[in-house]
Amino acid sequence: MYRETPHPIYLKDYRPPEFLIDQVELRFELDPECTRVESRLSLRRHPAATRGDGHLRLHGEQLKLTQVAIDGHVLTPAEYRVDGEGLTLHRVPDRFTLETRVEIHPNLNTALEGLYQSGDLLCTQCEAEGFRRITYFLDRPDVMARYTTTLIADRTRFPVLLSNGNPIARAELPDGRHSVTWDDPFPKPSYLFALVAGDLSLIEDGFVTASGRDVKLQIFVEPHNLDKGDHAMRSLKKAMRWDEERFGREYDLDIYMIVAVSHFNMGAMENKGLNIFNDKFVLARPDTATDADFDGIESVIAHEYFHNWTGNRITCRDWFQLSLKEGFTVYRDQEFSSDVGSRAVKRIADVRTLRAHQFPEDAGPLAHPVRPDSYIEINNFYTTTVYDKGAEVVRMQAALLGRETFRRATDLYFERHDGQAVTTEDFVRCMEDASGRDLAQFRRWYEQAGTPELHIRGEYDAAAGTYTLSVRQETPPTPGQPVKPPFHIPLAIGLLSADGHDLPLRLADESEPPTPGTRLLELTEPEHRFTFTGLSERPVPSLLRGFSAPVRVHDDLIDADRMFLMAHDSDGFNRWDAAQTLHERLLLALTDDAAHPIPEDYIAACRRALCDASADRALLAEVLTLPSETYLSDRMTVVDVDGLHRAHRQLTRHIGERLRADLLAVYRANAETGPYVFSPEAVGRRALKNLALTYLVHAGDEEGRDLCREQFEAAHNMTDVMAALRLLAEPGGVGADAALDAFHRRWSGESLVLDKWFAVQAAAPRPDALERVMALLRHPDYSARNPNRVRALVSTFSNVNQVRFHAADGAGYRFLVDRVLELDPVNPLLAARLLKPLVRWRRFDPERQSLMRAELERVLGGRELSSDVFEVVSKALA
Numbered sequence: 001m002y003r004e005t006p007h008p009i010y011l012k013d014y015r016p017p018e019f020l021i022d023q024v025e026l027r028f029e030l031d032p033e034c035t036r037v038e039s040r041l042s043l044r045r046h047p048a049a050t051r052g053d054g055h056l057r058l059h060g061e062q063l064k065l066t067q068v069a070i071d072g073h074v075l076t077p078a079e080y081r082v083d084g085e086g087l088t089l090h091r092v093p094d095r096f097t098l099e100t101r102v103e104i105h106p107n108l109n110t111a112l113e114g115l116y117q118s119g120d121l122l123c124t125q126c127e128a129e130g131f132r133r134i135t136y137f138l139d140r141p142d143v144m145a146r147y148t149t150t151l152i153a154d155r156t157r158f159p160v161l162l163s164n165g166n167p168i169a170r171a172e173l174p175d176g177r178h179s180v181t182w183d184d185p186f187p188k189p190s191y192l193f194a195l196v197a198g199d200l201s202l203i204e205d206g207f208v209t210a211s212g213r214d215v216k217l218q219i220f221v222e223p224h225n226l227d228k229g230d231h232a233m234r235s236l237k238k239a240m241r242w243d244e245e246r247f248g249r250e251y252d253l254d255i256y257m258i259v260a261v262s263h264f265n266m267g268a269m270e271n272k273g274l275n276i277f278n279d280k281f282v283l284a285r286p287d288t289a290t291d292a293d294f295d296g297i298e299s300v301i302a303h304e305y306f307h308n309w310t311g312n313r314i315t316c317r318d319w320f321q322l323s324l325k326e327g328f329t330v331y332r333d334q335e336f337s338s339d340v341g342s343r344a345v346k347r348i349a350d351v352r353t354l355r356a357h358q359f360p361e362d363a364g365p366l367a368h369p370v371r372p373d374s375y376i377e378i379n380n381f382y383t384t385t386v387y388d389k390g391a392e393v394v395r396m397q398a399a400l401l402g403r404e405t406f407r408r409a410t411d412l413y414f415e416r417h418d419g420q421a422v423t424t425e426d427f428v429r430c431m432e433d434a435s436g437r438d439l440a441q442f443r444r445w446y447e448q449a450g451t452p453e454l455h456i457r458g459e460y461d462a463a464a465g466t467y468t469l470s471v472r473q474e475t476p477p478t479p480g481q482p483v484k485p486p487f488h489i490p491l492a493i494g495l496l497s498a499d500g501h502d503l504p505l506r507l508a509d510e511s512e513p514p515t516p517g518t519r520l521l522e523l524t525e526p527e528h529r530f531t532f533t534g535l536s537e538r539p540v541p542s543l544l545r546g547f548s549a550p551v552r553v554h555d556d557l558i559d560a561d562r563m564f565l566m567a568h569d570s571d572g573f574n575r576w577d578a579a580q581t582l583h584e585r586l587l588l589a590l591t592d593d594a595a596h597p598i599p600e601d602y603i604a605a606c607r608r609a610l611c612d613a614s615a616d617r618a619l620l621a622e623v624l625t626l627p628s629e630t631y632l633s634d635r636m637t638v639v640d641v642d643g644l645h646r647a648h649r650q651l652t653r654h655i656g657e658r659l660r661a662d663l664l665a666v667y668r669a670n671a672e673t674g675p676y677v678f679s680p681e682a683v684g685r686r687a688l689k690n691l692a693l694t695y696l697v698h699a700g701d702e703e704g705r706d707l708c709r710e711q712f713e714a715a716h717n718m719t720d721v722m723a724a725l726r727l728l729a730e731p732g733g734v735g736a737d738a739a740l741d742a743f744h745r746r747w748s749g750e751s752l753v754l755d756k757w758f759a760v761q762a763a764a765p766r767p768d769a770l771e772r773v774m775a776l777l778r779h780p781d782y783s784a785r786n787p788n789r790v791r792a793l794v795s796t797f798s799n800v801n802q803v804r805f806h807a808a809d810g811a812g813y814r815f816l817v818d819r820v821l822e823l824d825p826v827n828p829l830l831a832a833r834l835l836k837p838l839v840r841w842r843r844f845d846p847e848r849q850s851l852m853r854a855e856l857e858r859v860l861g862g863r864e865l866s867s868d869v870f871e872v873v874s875k876a877l878a
């Protein structure tokens with residue numbers, strides 16, 4: 001909490017640390033009320049450091065220091081100084097041992113950073129700056145040390161004691177306590193430190209690495225969750241094998257541990273050898289978790305595992321380089337999911353996320369480059385830009401280099417930088433050195449914020465047999481970056497013949513006959529013209545295939561072209577994208593004018609897609625899913641909240657009515673028969689079936705409603721149950737309360753399922769949604785201390801239920817700010833994240849703007865704020 005304006009930290013001020021730490025010995029006497037931490041650090045002056053004032057400053061927050069000694073001599077208070085940010089030691093030798101003793105209070109740690117209590121467990125979260133809440137340290141990622149950690153705790157309450165690396169000693173102590181000592185042979189930054197203590201059950205398996213080493217795999221869960229860890233274990237083994245095959249990366253320790261905890265601010269954390277997970281990304285059983293949950297587990301397990309090389313073995317020099325590990329690791333987990341599932345469907349899901357979250361961020365007051373150049377609170381920079389746009393930036397380099405060269409470049413990166421803390425610049429240099437390419441201009445993707453816009457026009461010259469694409473790029477200004485020189489953009493395209501086949505793409509000056517298919521054009525100038533020759537008919541262009549760059553495209557295609565692409569494009573992603581654009585244009589037209597005609601050929605195209613028996617069902621479900629109201633709102637200059645909601649309903653109902661017979665047939669053809677299987681095929685079937693059900697129920701179809709109730713009651717699996725419950729909870733849903741009550745009774749002991757119960761009510765756009773949400777705040781199962789529960793209720797309402805959150809009277813805004821103010825002293829990271837939907841305030845009509853703005857000002861006024869919340873609100877209002 002601060003009183004004065006907090007200061008930003010700038011990349012340009014980066015200096016190497018004055019001291020390095022080689023060895024860390026930690027000893028914890030664990031107790032929820034008061035834990036004693038003794039640390040012994042071997043420090044030496046950095047050989048390259050400029051000689052400063054001779055003092056050493058260590059980070060430390062909320063620590064009670066009881067003793068400090070240098071080389072065995074206990075210091076007097078005159079020899080050091082403690083303030084709110086750390087410990088300063090006056091005039092220290094060039095090489096010495098520092099011993100400190102502190103006390104901390106895990107049970108009072110509601111921020112969930114540092115050492116905290118989650119249920120009956122004790123666990124840590126140190127990224128980004130949590131380690132300084134455990135002991136005094138140089139808590140920055142470019143200080144890499146070897147750790148030996150001894151944990152001492154009551155044997156009955158805390159039978160399992162875990163930390164990074166390998167266990168090297170155990171002892172039973174006479175006072176009912178026991179101790180375990182862990183040694184991590186790999187030097188690591190403090191943000192990768194972890195410990196866990198508690199009564200945990202174990203799921204154990206093994207993995208033999210490519211070079212024949214045995215690795216013990218352990219997943220620790222609370223005893224009642226022992227039957228929900230199999231999918232996580234399967235996913236882990238798949239990820240380990242894939243990383244060997246695709247990136248040549250082997251696991252390096254003898255043991256790999258995952259612990260599932262119920263109180264966690266984010267998804268999971270890649271601590272060396274001891275990943276700590278939000279239990280939402282570990283626990284799954286077909287009756288408790290949906291296909292989306294199974295998917296999420298597979299990719300988060302993979303993500304954390306992949307961090308062992310991209311993050312841990314090679315880490316970030318400073319937090320401005322966060323995307324070095326996050327962008328690359330997201331790219332790796334996306335590629336993993338594409339390889340084990342369907343590439344097009346995965347790409348669609350990732351682009352949906354990017355467009356729904358990253359594009360708005362990049363166009364709003366919190367826009368920042370993939371490698372930011374300043375921050376107030378680093379917790380606010382775990383953003384979709386750093387993660388998802390960062391992954392796109394890696395993906396573009398992979399595309400520019402080509403598969404084999406990119407693999408050589410990543411091999412070089414792993415070899416050159418193993419054991420180091422490096423920068424995104426080091427990464428790009430490896431791409432250059434392995435390929436011989438000049439990526440000077442490409443580096444702007446790391447430096448410039450904002451989403452480039454491509455304006456593309458096509459011109460067919462029948463006489464010459466040529467087709468010319470004119471491409472112009474421009475990038476709107478973002479805070480602090482008014483003018484942007486052009487980006488280096490890989491633009492993948494294809495040209496389709498009238499019968500729907502890929503044509504050869506031969507540029508005017510080329511002699512080699514190219515093979516038909518996709519071609520990668522490179523944009524470097526503000527404008528380009530590409531002329532393709534040898535075309536005897538006007539082709540239909542398929543632009544930005546596979547979403548080859550994170551840009552917005554404005555083209556001159558007509559609806560008939562899009563329907564053609566929707567039916568014929570060899571690029572699955574672009575088939576989907578053509579459909580999305582059609583849906584979007586129609587929805588926006590209906591928003592402006594409810595009487596806008598819904599074209600027959602559009603309905604026919606939807607029917608064709610629905611009945612395409614040969615296509616991947618998951619892809620069809622994506623093609624036929626309308627863009628969300630939140631996404632559509634980003635496509636309007638001034639968001640028309642009510643108009644969008646009405647148009648969305650209107651089109652959904654219309655499709656449901658017009659395609660009724662086909663929808664019923666598709667529903668029946670894809671009905672669940674045997675036991676639940678998590679396979680791309682089965683997931684696709686459920687997705688298409690539940691989409692069909694959604695259209696039918698929205699159309700008020702009696703048969704559809706019966707099927708919905710039957711599906712809810714049959715309770716084959718949580719995917720189907722939730723799909724049905726979501727529809728029952730809609731406005732006008734008959735028997736909603738009975739269904740919700742039954743669901744609650746059935747699942748009262750399962751926290752993650754109860755989150756779904758809260759979320760489904762928060763998302764339902766009933767007129768009384770806010771009242772229900774407010775009543776749920778008082779429900780005995782609600783807890784502001786559990787981030788998953790807060791997200792289920794509060795974030796779902798404010799992010800998903802657009803029409804009710806943005807109610808014209810401003811009650812939704814008031815509700816959200818009340819929650820933020822309540823939560824800020826408890827968990828600032830979470831409070832700052834909750835604020836996100838208000839940051840877009842300038843996109844709304846004047847009345848809503850002033851209501852949203854007033855609420856943001858209410859946050860700023862009055863009481864003390866965390867730096868997390870302060871940064872978001874002050875930037876939102878700037």
Ligand code: 0A1
Nearest residue numbers: 125127128265266268269270
């Ligand atoms: N590095 C983790 C994400 C993470 C970041 C911060 C946390 O606590 C403040 C926790 C997790 C990942 O990318 O998976």
Ligand code: ZN
Nearest residue numbers: 303307326329
């Ligand atoms: Zn990550």
